[in-house]
Amino acid sequence: MTADAGLSVEDVLVEGRKRSNAAAILSKLDVERGTPILSFSPEQAKADLEELPWVKRAIVERRLPDVIYVKLEEREPLALWQEEGVLHVIDQSGEVIASAKASKFSKLPLIVGPDAPDHAREVLALIQSEPELGNRVKAAVRVSGRRWNIRLNNGVDVQLPEEDANDAWSFFARIERDEGVLERDVIVVDLRLRDRLIVRTSGGAEKNKTKKVKGKKT
Incomplete structure (x- = not known):
């Protein structure tokens, strides 16, 4: 229903990536264009991203109507x-x-x-x-x-x-x-x-x- 109402993922915006593998980030987010945005869990995505070797901390947000926002702090x-x-x-x-x-x-x-x-x-x-x-x-x-x-x-x-x-x-x-x-x-x-x-x-x-x-x- 949320997808029909226009609340579906159209874009994923990632900031702070220097050394982390882009494909690995997308795999951890586990979201595709057209996915109902309200079914996406920022909390779970944050936990999954922080399992990546280079990621020290992650902030993940749903930015309605259609953007998943990720900010990474990588290990130096x-x-x-x-x-x-x-x-x-x-x-x-x-x-x-x-x-x-x-x-x-x-x-x-x-x-x-x-x-x-x-x-x-x-x-x-x-x-x-x-x-x-x-x-x-x-x-x-x-x-x-x-x-x-x-x-x-x-x-x-x-x-x-x-x-x-x-x-x-x-x-x-x-x-x-x-x-x-x-x-x-x-x-x-x-x-x-x-x-x-x-x-x-x-x-x-x-x-x-x-x-x-x-x-x-x-």
Whole structure:
């Protein structure tokens, strides 16, 4: 009766779609042109749409007389997470985006470690707090669920402390700007000790520099 009265679906308007598959959206809506619009359930459509891998939230409305309106909020990729040699794309909350192919997101930062996604936002903020140094980062590796090693693109490992990691990273950035530590034969920069920076070279030598950074040896 509603179709006879002109209350039938003539158009579906979707806003906010960037990466979600259009055919999958229409399949979840399960509506065709000519369907009585009052028989369409926005609540069910919302629940079904939010099952799609890229959809974080969905708003679905009947706009009488003949339009189904959908507004999507999609999940934003944050980083690549390496788990047992396999790369996954994670979103801003650290959840894996199941359908995302890592090969299409190769420019995202890389994190490694079983619990790395739970702490991804904090370590990425730390890295980005020093842009010049951050541009040289290849990966952030979570160690024993407590702290991070930052692998630079020249192979150097920067070992951050469990506490006050931001201060340690900023200190190292200042030292690098002033002294060009990374231009030397360095393989490890150890910032885990409370009062000093230790540089290890490929020949096994160590050099110490006092620093004003609090932290624990781990």
